[in-house]
Amino acid sequence: MKDLLNDLAQCKQQGLYRQRNILQSPQGREIILNQQRVLNFCSNDYLGLANHPKVKHAFINAAKNYGVGSGAAHLVNGHTQEHHALEEEIADFCGYPRALLFSTGYMANLATAQSLCSKNDSIIQDKLNHASLIDAANISQAQLLRYAHKNYAHLQTKLDHCDSPEKLVSSDSVFSMDGDEANIPLLITHCQAHNARLMLDDAHGFGVLGKQGRGSISQQQVATDKVDIYMATLGKALGTAGAFIAADEAIIETLIQRARCYIYTTAMPAAIAAATRTGLHLLVKENWRQQSLNNNISFFKHLAKQAELNLLESNTAIQPIIIGDAQTAVTISQQLFTKGLHVAAIRPPTVAINTARLRITLRADHTEKDIEYLINTLT
Numbered sequence: 001m002k003d004l005l006n007d008l009a010q011c012k013q014q015g016l017y018r019q020r021n022i023l024q025s026p027q028g029r030e031i032i033l034n035q036q037r038v039l040n041f042c043s044n045d046y047l048g049l050a051n052h053p054k055v056k057h058a059f060i061n062a063a064k065n066y067g068v069g070s071g072a073a074h075l076v077n078g079h080t081q082e083h084h085a086l087e088e089e090i091a092d093f094c095g096y097p098r099a100l101l102f103s104t105g106y107m108a109n110l111a112t113a114q115s116l117c118s119k120n121d122s123i124i125q126d127k128l129n130h131a132s133l134i135d136a137a138n139i140s141q142a143q144l145l146r147y148a149h150k151n152y153a154h155l156q157t158k159l160d161h162c163d164s165p166e167k168l169v170s171s172d173s174v175f176s177m178d179g180d181e182a183n184i185p186l187l188i189t190h191c192q193a194h195n196a197r198l199m200l201d202d203a204h205g206f207g208v209l210g211k212q213g214r215g216s217i218s219q220q221q222v223a224t225d226k227v228d229i230y231m232a233t234l235g236k237a238l239g240t241a242g243a244f245i246a247a248d249e250a251i252i253e254t255l256i257q258r259a260r261c262y263i264y265t266t267a268m269p270a271a272i273a274a275a276t277r278t279g280l281h282l283l284v285k286e287n288w289r290q291q292s293l294n295n296n297i298s299f300f301k302h303l304a305k306q307a308e309l310n311l312l313e314s315n316t317a318i319q320p321i322i323i324g325d326a327q328t329a330v331t332i333s334q335q336l337f338t339k340g341l342h343v344a345a346i347r348p349p350t351v352a353i354n355t356a357r358l359r360i361t362l363r364a365d366h367t368e369k370d371i372e373y374l375i376n377t378l379t
Contacts, residue, residue, distance in 0.1 A: 015327030016347050026051035027239070029365045031342070038342040039370050041360050046208050046317050047289040048365040049239030049279045062274030070267035074101075075256070078267035086273045087244070089280055094214060094232075095224040096246035100255055103268050105203050105233040105243035106132040110139055111259035112199060112229055112245060113168070117142040122164035124155065126171045128178065130201055133170050142168075149175075152186045159194040167196035170229075173216035174204035177351050177359065179314030181205075184220045184227070192226075199229035207237020208317060213283045213290055234272075238279040242268045293317060293364040296371060300362055303375040312357075320346070320357040321378070329356035339377050 011017040025032040027050040031040045049055055062082055072078035083101055091099040102108035113136035117123055123137040124145045137144040143164065147154040159167065169191050171182045184200065191198040202215045210218025217227055224230070230246040245255060255262060283289075300319060304311045312320045323329040326347040333345035336358075346359045360374070 015325075015330050016349075021342075029363055029367075029370065033342055036337070036340075038337060038340050039366075039373070040342055040363070041366075041374060042342050042344045043361060043363065044204070044236040045239050046237045046293055046361070046363055047213075047239065047283070048363055049237070049282060049289075052239065052279070052282065054282065055239060055275045055278050058278035059271045059275035062271040063269075066270035068269060068271065070269055072267065073263065073265060074267045075263055080267075080270040080273070082270040082273040082277070083267060086277050086280075089277060090244050091246055093280060093284075094217075094230060094246045096230065097248050098252035099244045099246045100252050100262070101268065101273070102243045102245070102262060103241075103265060105201070105231065105235075106135075107261040107265070108231050108243040108245050109133050109136045109201065111255055111261035112231065113137055113140040113142070113170075114260060115255050115258040116140075116197070116229075116251070117166060117168055119143075120164060121166035121168070122162050124158050124162065124167065124169045124196070126150065126175075126182065128175050129170065129172050130176055130203070133172070133201060137170075150180070150182065152183065152190060155187075156190055156193075159190060159196060162194070167194060168199060169196050170199040170201065172204075173200045173202040174209070174316050174318070176204055176318065177320065177346060177357075178312050179204075179316045179318030179320060180312070181216065181220075181316065184216060184222050188222060188226045197228040198226070199231065200227050201231050203231070203233040203236060203243075204316065204318060206232030207283055208290060208293060212287055213237060234276050234279075238276055238283065240272050240276040240279055242272060242276065289364040293362060296362045296364070296366050296368075299368055300360070300371050300375070303371065307375050307379045309375075309378060317362045319360040319362065321360065322355060322357050324354050324356060326356040329358060332358060336377060341374055341377060343374075 021033050023033055027043050027045045070078035087099045109132040117140040119141040121142040123142045127146050128149045145158045147158050173182050187198055205216035207213040209216050234240045234242040310322045329345035333343055336343050343358050347356045
């Protein structure tokens with residue numbers, strides 16, 4: 001039998017042991033974490049919608065009308081009018097014929113690979129894709145091929161030597177640990193040349209990139225019909241929870257009929273769907289949030305360059321500072337916390353060995369004073 005306690009002890013010695021922090025406030029620019037008030041540079045609540053009064057009101061009102069739990073799967077009687085309306089609004093917003101809700105982005109990615117691919121097929125992925133895409137490929141039993149990060153010549157080589165009847169190329173559009181972006185036009189070119197489907201995971205682009213937050217496809221000015229499967233999450237820019245797949249009629253209906261992650265689980269609460277609808281409306285009406293976030297990104301990068309911080313090349317809200325050693329990254333994160341700053345240390349196996357980092361995420365409601373304090377404390 002495996003010695004679990006010994007494995008855990010080794011994790012601690014290597015600076016890789018993970019512990020949960022206790023949040024005692026709503027998400028926001030400033031939070032109470034482990035009973036200490038800190039500036040929040042860790043949250044994916046990019047636009048500050050998680051604690052928006054209108055979003056909360058929509059949640060409470062829907063809970064009064066529908067109760068708290070859905071009580072059943074979507075295919076039994078857990079699919080409410082709120083779910084259905086949200087799917088229609090997301091499809092319209094993203095420019096796709098259909099959209100399908102999932103409880104998490106992880107489940108959405110698992111469902112897609114499991115439903116559309118089998119052991120005779122191939123899934124070709126960027127080396128730095130999110131863990132859920134990698135796990136999805138493994139669960140599907142399709143052959144998993146991985147190309148070097150954003151190396152599209154390497155992708156072409158993989159496709160040239162792939163003779164599977166069905167090929168699915170999947171990529172993050174914004175890479176969650178580096179903050180850099182995939183080249184979507186190049187992905188489309190290679191997929192079209194090899195008759196492969198293209199799937200994008202836009203968890204960190206949806207809501208913050210593109211016209212009115214329509215995501216990476218809009219940002220890079222490509223037609224939605226060139227991206228066969230578009231996945232995005234609702235728990236980041238929209239401030240709620242869950243995820244969706246947007247695609248054509250055939251793909252969505254295939255997911256409904258075959259996706260085990262959709263069929264065999266309780267639907268997300270209707271209150272979350274209602275709150276998300278309100279968040280989506282605010283995204284369109286209050287586009288100053290997106291502009292404010294962009295301004296904060298530019299301001300942070302300017303100060304970080306002046307301070308000569310070891311910043312990765314990123315134009316998104318994810319701004320990683322490479323430290324290298326895992327224990328050193330943890331120590332710096334802990335020191336920042338004592339000075340009123342919450343900045344997460346990201347360590348292996350989430351990132352490669354010797355690339356441990358401080359993963360700074362910026363928000364629309366950060367002030368210039370907040371960012372100046374962060375930079376000054378780091379230096």
